[in-house]
Amino acid sequence: MNLTAPAKSTVHSKPNALLSEYTTFRLGGACRELIACAYPQELESTILDLNKRNENFILIGGGSNLVVADQGIKATVIRYLSCQPIIIKEENDLIISGSTLLDHAVLFALENSLEGLNYASGIPGTVGGAIVGNAGAFGKQVGDYLKSVCILTKQGVKKEIPASDLGFRYRHSNLKETGDIVLWGRFGLSWAARDPLLTERQDILKLRSEKHPNLQTHPCAGSFFRNIEPTSRAERRQATGWFLEQAGGKSLSVGGAKIFDRHANIIVKSNGCTSQDVHDLHLLMAKAVKEKFSLDLEREVRFVGNFRGMPAETQGFIW
Ligand SMILES: Cc1cc2nc3c(=O)[nH]c(=O)nc-3n(C[C@H](O)[C@H](O)[C@H](O)COP(=O)(O)OP(=O)(O)OC[C@H]3O[C@@H](n4cnc5c(N)ncnc54)[C@H](O)[C@@H]3O)c2cc1C
CATH class of the missing domain: 3.90.78.10 (UDP-N-acetylenolpyruvoylglucosamine reductase, C-terminal domain)
Known part of the structure; x- marks a missing residue:
């Protein structure tokens, strides 16, 4: 598994896409064009291309924290989401693309006996969306285990910055203000026995299904x-x-x-x-x-x- 885009591009676009199909609220009108991509490099070249053409865009992940207006928006929407986890394991660190679903990242960590993400079991959306909003549950949040993040500024400058520069606090990071885009994040996890992690995950999922809407x-x-x-x-x-x-x-x-x-x-x-x-x-x-x-x-x-x-x-x- 690596973060390098495959030879066959995952990028595809759809003009006048209805955003109700890409948000968990199932609400919202059309955008000018929806461009979907899964890999960091693909996202980078998509953004550079839109910048070259001076086109307005917004970026979404799982659309699980959004209410899109009924009349839609006059902009391009980039959807950075992958149906398969895009993750590299380096000892106890996981380098995870922002497009990977948070719950897929939790499962990958669990399968590799790594502890630190289990609390996020069942939280909808992508790792990118979770980093931007410092998603959390049960007193833990994404920022607690993040070591660094690779961002792309809206102007197309790419850099890796330490998590401590992101100003994490309750459901907030500085990225909400800067609008910088998360290409991937490096999480520092620790070894733990797999079976207790699995039991904990199942308990969390059960609790969530009792509390949260289906x-x-x-x-x-x-x-x-x-x-x-x-x-x-x-x-x-x-x-x-x-x-x-x-x-x-x-x-x-x-x-x-x-x-x-x-x-x-x-x-x-x-x-x-x-x-x-x-x-x-x-x-x-x-x-x-x-x-x-x-x-x-x-x-x-x-x-x-x-x-x-x-x-x-x-x-x-x-x-
Ligand atoms: C049933 C349900 C339960 C939930 N439970 C929880 C919970 O327990 N804890 C919790 O914290 N949240 C919870 N949420 C809210 C939501 O799941 C989180 O906020 C999630 O992290 C949003 O991720 P997303 O990919 O869906 O982001 P989106 O909704 O697509 O976008 C949210 C914001 O993040 C930005 N964004 C998305 N991806 C990137 C990226 N790669 N780089 C830069 N910016 C990006 C978007 O521009 C937007 O501003 C829940 C939501 C639902 C529907």
Whole structure:
């Protein structure tokens, strides 16, 4: 297994692709063109080519943290995702392409008796998306085990930088501001017996299936708002779902956008749902918590494109 692109290119493009087919919310209109690629080199040459042609683009991975506008976007969308893991093992380090699905990376680590990624079992999306958003669960996050990352700036400059330069904090890295693209990441893991890792993974998957919506029946983008910042260093983050529930959030809905019955911080799509419904419902949820607790919720899910009522100062395609 290596990160080098095969002779037969995986790059393919589709004009006017519907973004509802590439996001877990199953919502969103068309983009100008969707270019799919799996390997770092292919992504690099795609971006260099778009830059040469002065074309606007955005990059997505698994589309599991996005709500795309109903009218779509007037830009090219690059989808950096591989259905097969693209990973090199160097002793206890794994060098993983940003396009590899996070859960495939977890399985690869487990099969190689490596510990450090197991907590991420079942988190949708790619390793690239997980690094950008410092995805996590059970008190652990991607930034904890990342040693370095190879990025490509939007202008096409490639460099490897230490993970400590990424400013990781709760569900955040500096990459959210810079817009730099993750080609691959190097994770430092440690040896562990395989069977306990497997048991732990199965327990996590079971827990997740009890708590999280099944994407086939309840399309969504996971938790909509970030958990609440602690008021002192001694405290942990408080679950936003609890505040939403106390504020009557579970009874809210707009059109086909509803609250998941087992988790007040998750909006799910039902019949007739539009992206604008989701946008409007998230405003109602934030208003309910503000009125009851005087707390301002911070959004975790990212919007792509234009929505009625979006902040005037919002610029760019992803906000
Ligand atoms: C059912 C469900 C459960 C979830 N549970 C969790 C959970 O437990 N913990 C958690 O943290 N999250 C969770 N999420 C949210 C989501 O899975 C994560 O945020 C995930 O890491 C997003 O990855 P993605 O590839 O889908 O990114 P996308 O949604 O495609 O993109 C998200 C952002 O990342 C950027 N991006 C994507 N790939 C790259 C790249 N290679 N380089 C630079 N930027 C990139 C995009 O431009 C965009 O700004 C859940 C979502 C769902 C639907």
